[in-house]
Amino acid sequence: MSEYRPISQRLTDYKPVELRPTGIYLNSELARCQDCGIPFCHSMGCSLYNVIPEINTEARFGRWPMALAKLLETSPFPEFTARVCPALCEGSCVQGIHEEPVPSRLIEWEVIEKGFDLGLMRPRQPQERLDLKVAVVGSGPAGLSAALFLNRVGAKVTVYERDLKCGGFLRYGIPDFKLDKDIIDRRLKLMEEEGVGFETNVEIGQDISFKLLTSRYDALILAIGARAKRDLVVPGRDLMGIHFATDYLTVQNKINSGELEQIPPSFSASGKKVVVIGGGDTGSDCVGTALRQGAIKVSQLEIMPKPPLTRNPDNPWPQWPRTLRTSTSHEEGCDRYWNINTLEFLASADGTKVCALSLQEVDWQLKDGRPAPIPKPGSEFQLEADLVLLAMGFTGPEPISYLEGKKLDPLGRLGPKVYLCGDAANGPSLVVRAMASGLNVARTLLDDFAPLALAL
Template sequence: MGKPTGFLEYKRETAKVLPPKVRIANFNEFRTPLSKEKQKIQGARCMACGVPFCQSGMMLNGMASGCPLHNLVPETNDLVYTGNWKQAYLRLSKTHSFPEFTSRVCPALCEAACTCNMDSEPVSTKENERAIIETAWQEGWVKPQIPHVRTGKTIAVIGSGPSGLAAAQQLNRRGHSVTVYERNDRPGGLLRYGIPNMKLEKSVVDRRIQLMEEEGVKFVLNTNVGKDITAEELLKKYDRVILACGASNPRDIKVPGRDAKGIYFAVDFLGKVTKTLLDSDFEKVPYELAKDKHVLVIGGGDTGNDCVGTSIRLGAKSVTQLEMMPKPPVERAANNPWPEWPRVLKTDYGQEEAIAVFGHDPRVYQTTVTEFIADKKGNVCKAKTVKLKPQKDEKTGRMMMVPVEGTEEVIPAEVVLIAAGFLGSQKYVTDAFKVNINGRTNVETKPEAYETSVQRVFTAGDMHRGQSLVVWAIREGREAARAVDESLMGYTNL
């Protein structure tokens, strides 16, 4: 695949990125893709390795290595190299529902497992994927796939995030009649309100939703299943139900002063910003949320980084990001060999912008909050923090992060954003359907299966596997669709 000597002849090159101080002036995407000719050269770097870990999607040491969708990476890279863009799109479509999403927001598990990492830089597979799908949209190759025959079977998908959309797309194309229920005012779930516009422009989501509607998928908005409509009603109306509501139960920080005003869960904060932008057609920016205020972000990961980047765009006076764990190494440690996912320091767009604006990395490692302090009006104004150190628990043998005496500190915090992850599915939904949940409150199924403890009710995505990546949600949605199809028809060709 690719040019046999391409990885030796060409260096990795990625999209041009607007300087931080330029891009923070708005909420637009800020990457300028390579030209077609330069992108073809990047495809040439795919080295025809004997074992393409990039497409394996297997678990190594508890972490995914390679693409969970099993995209045919060397084949699509080769087609980019030879300029066969339509064939590249058709090949990518065999395994992938929404390349336009993952090519923007995925951490590129495929690239982390690329054999070129052994002594060079990985093939820019993520950007090759984006070039393929955007070319396909531009050329009109992405067309509605309307089934010629309908089966008469009906399916309700609860949740319009990546897993729900993937399941709905597959089942509709199979010929079943699919209705997607969404509690928000617009479809997209996490893609819509959990990921900022500068990372994934909502016009990209709208484009795909419109195509799905043309294919026959129905979307019912502003309907909260379990509250506005009962589980019994849905099970009476539909042959099958898929729960794809995400792991939308945020982890809280339960310390004194938590009830102060100005403390938000990250997902609520990000959603409010996006909704304000969309409702005003990007004419109104909710500066009042953070302008001239000291912002404290608690938690790392993608969501924490998104909070940093969003706060800067809202005119924050300062941004501090607390992470409980130690600072990762710059290079792979000996106990983290390729092709495992690299546990190394990554500086994402939000942190880059904070460095440019404030002159330093916003992240403070091995630190947590012990108390929030409010002013006379009840608004949070400060936070007490303490340093942490790793210590082995004598009973369990696990490493725990414990406070270090004498390291307490008080820092300004007029806006606090809790980005500490999610605990699992929301109780009112699982109670409504009476499905079994596991110790992490994820909906329980048999191993590698998607049917719940309740007949005719299936699950997929974060609600099933816990908080994870968009690419995993898409895979789960596709596999749940296959399971539903087989349960309806006695066989499946999905």
Template structure:
């Protein structure tokens, strides 16, 4: 513990944010880092407490408290304070394959469980993590390290999101020959096309992919397993197959008028915006634009917030975000004590930008869409809504009509798209996810494994990495034991 009184001597100082009205003019990340001396002080705030809940990953009252990867948080916070960035990176990378991703997009389960947060402000764990890995990249410590020997075993990983990439990296380190199949034109899964540039610029993803390729991992893009390549071909050419296809089946609205032109799934809207940004610099006509339109976003989660921020950058005339649930309290309730995950209202970057630009919070709580209204050409021009009570039942007399030329459905996901489990003949759970053996990543089909959102349902990047690592461990043991 570098400074026993650090949590008393230093105040929490997060990375500054570019003002909303400035950052909506671009699609770049907008949190410049602290200088090195201030970052050292932030590391010194870590108490090295006797029970570091920050790294526990324990389930408390149905919610995870602390990091599922069990990151060695007190250790590398101490090393940050002492000025040993190389050792800090070594400890960080022991448990987390991709800190440059989690340090940008994770909701920081670690900070919610930080002991400093019991009576004050938690340590800036997430930003300390990001500073460690970015310093490692900048100083040349992230050079490719291919395995010294190969086992002769071959593994196919289907899907290149965070679970697939983590699984591939772990298996490659063990000396197995790994090929990652991705149906999109670029690897990265949701890291590439699901998360907007404002949160995760794509050069960050490409930098990591280039390192993995230099270490011997093969990427095959534009290959849709289940349509272009079939299970018998994979199982004939590889000793094991790991399915990491995500939970990409969006939950739809079943309301009158759903067929109106201008109603899109949020994931498709965000994907095409990013693709246009990368390929066409957002040239007009290369993506579904919100410019000049009244936008309604259905869903109050992270994806809905990303839609709000993206639509403002595209020049929308107005944006409303509908949330079925009641507004959460602004501070912890007595029934939600530390170190449980805090069930409190969070105003994210997109909502901050809407408040700054339009003068009001875009969120409307306890409200849902009941129908879509199209004009004579079939183009969307409005939506009807109704308020809900706490039992999520419609409240009579609360119906209203909102102008809307673009409706973005960000209501969550229903598990993986059906064609991959079907073509492999896999069993499914009641939530439509791929079923695996108890405490295992093995599916009902020999030599086929599943990990990530495809197995556990829609979740966080940090959980996807944890799943990929655990699946790789099981596959590695299987390959060592298997005589085939």
């Protein structure tokens, strides 16, 4: 079980809410890992195929260097997933059939932090450099994973990032109270020492054309994320006080790091009634941020039905359990609504700002063989709001003319020199999947350009 700072304390700052696991707790939990004959946590669970029982065995006997080596065999950045991964591995843990799963995410946390504590996380330069120059566009977990891997096998890698700092959604989306940005900086420093080049504040397609970049490098990896936001096109959408969740979260992250001096008033929840539309992780991050900014009331709306407390029969182990999740932000204070559709944003007396939402309950029924939200007559109601945050996900990568007409093959190739990975290739997903995708594309690239290097 995770340990958290008390709510009264954590609402006064943006520091991480979850505490590093203690040794006593871990010792008892490590003893519960059965080192199963068929470890579903490897394959059904972890996209990186982390060899979890093997790592746990080394950790159980305090063999930290070996536990770390096993973890780093497959995971490029365990310090990120240890803090933000929903831990798909735990969803398929055998112990989880009858009791709590082994907390492999927390064990991963301890293994990687022990690695840093013991000075084992040193820069690993390649033994020799290959005649291979690669540009990586985008510095989220996918781009960073590809860069880390290719640099270590000897490619000369430069990462181009349009933001001022690297990290993608790790830095500008996920709030500090889930992932302290020092954790990203610590890793970026190591990568620089290993020889990875970083060019920030450079937008490819604007500051440098894709064509020029292609001519300067042997290969290009596009790790540009799925950044085209899903909008809610209902009457009143253009009123002041309605923002996309990621724009809102980015502002607060930039304030915390000093990249932005003052919060623009329309992005502050202080003294406001806040409604978050979208019941996922991004929505939950908005809830926690709004509470820290001083919102007087926060509500979160979801159009889907409330998930069950335990697995439904059509969702058996070892599948990921599609059950109700209550985040630390929800625990801090939030009204949650399910089966709710937004009909309209209502304007304040002067007609400029949002002041409420007109909502309606829905029933999910099969329509043409697919579940569809059917409005419940007479269920309309209004909810007051001075700030509305749209957290309904993303539709895919932002449109780029360079990508038009290019077809993605199953290994991530977009053309002879160009590769696509992470959320840009697979749709909005998770940090662990973005990392796995970055590694996979890097391996394909290496196989295409320098197959012998893989044997090094």
